[in-house]
Amino acid sequence: xxxxxxxxxxxxxxxxxxxxxxxxxxxxxxxxxxxxxxxxxxxxxxxxxxxxxxxxxxxxxxxxxxxxxxxxxxxxxxxxxxxxxxxxxxxxxxxxxxxxxxxxxxxxxxxxxxxxxxxxxxxxxxxxxxxxxxxxxxxxxxxxxxxxxxxxxxxxxxxxxxxxxxxxxxxxxxxxxxxxxxxxxxxxxxxxxxxxxxxxxxxxxxxxxxxxxx
Numbered sequence: 001x002x003x004x005x006x007x008x009x010x011x012x013x014x015x016x017x018x019x020x021x022x023x024x025x026x027x028x029x030x031x032x033x034x035x036x037x038x039x040x041x042x043x044x045x046x047x048x049x050x051x052x053x054x055x056x057x058x059x060x061x062x063x064x065x066x067x068x069x070x071x072x073x074x075x076x077x078x079x080x081x082x083x084x085x086x087x088x089x090x091x092x093x094x095x096x097x098x099x100x101x102x103x104x105x106x107x108x109x110x111x112x113x114x115x116x117x118x119x120x121x122x123x124x125x126x127x128x129x130x131x132x133x134x135x136x137x138x139x140x141x142x143x144x145x146x147x148x149x150x151x152x153x154x155x156x157x158x159x160x161x162x163x164x165x166x167x168x169x170x171x172x173x174x175x176x177x178x179x180x181x182x183x184x185x186x187x188x189x190x191x192x193x194x195x196x197x198x199x200x201x202x203x204x205x206x207x208x209x210x211x212x213x214x
Contacts, residue, residue, distance in 0.1 A: 005066040007112075009061070012033045012035075025066060036055050043055065050068065065181070
């Protein structure tokens with residue numbers, strides 16, 4: 001998940017904004033700001049095109065950000081909370097002084113940029129940790145399956161159905177080995193499928209988090 005755009009608005013008038021990627025956010029942001037004013041709800045999440053717009057509405061000021069993942073609402077919410085806290089802590093950033101032409105408003109772009117980089121970096125680290133955990137789980141599952149197969153084969157060789165007849169024992173052992181080969185091949189195919197699925201997931205997550213540039 002990446003926060004690609006953020007802004008602060010007084011009503012429908014954007015006071016400060018910043019986009020980390022190319023794209024036309026202003027038209028969508030204007031529509032979202034209008035809907036926020038109509039609804040007057042503290043928080044909203046609105047899908048517009050390929051981006052999801054999250055807003056925090058406090059005392060007539062709207063804090064807005066756009067992300068590329070509809071599933072994650074926690075990160076944008078934390079981002080907006082940090083931005084609003086910074087805004088409200090500074091008396092120079094009050095509604096009375098804050099306007100698009102004010103130098104303080106221009107400087108506040110740096111605040112937006114700092115928090116956008118911070119939360120996007122946290123998401124990258126979280127995604128990498130998740131991938132490592134998934135790879136470890138697959139590795140452990142593969143190891144357990146192989147150990148079970150080897151253990152089963154070893155028991156079959158030591159205890160060939162308790163028969164004293166050598167020829168019968170050999171036949172039973174060969175039959176058991178054939179069954180074990182089929183079981184092993186079945187598990188091997190499952191392991192291959194799981195591994196390919198995990199690799200595809202890793203590639204997709206790395207692409208969506210811009211770890212691998214598109």
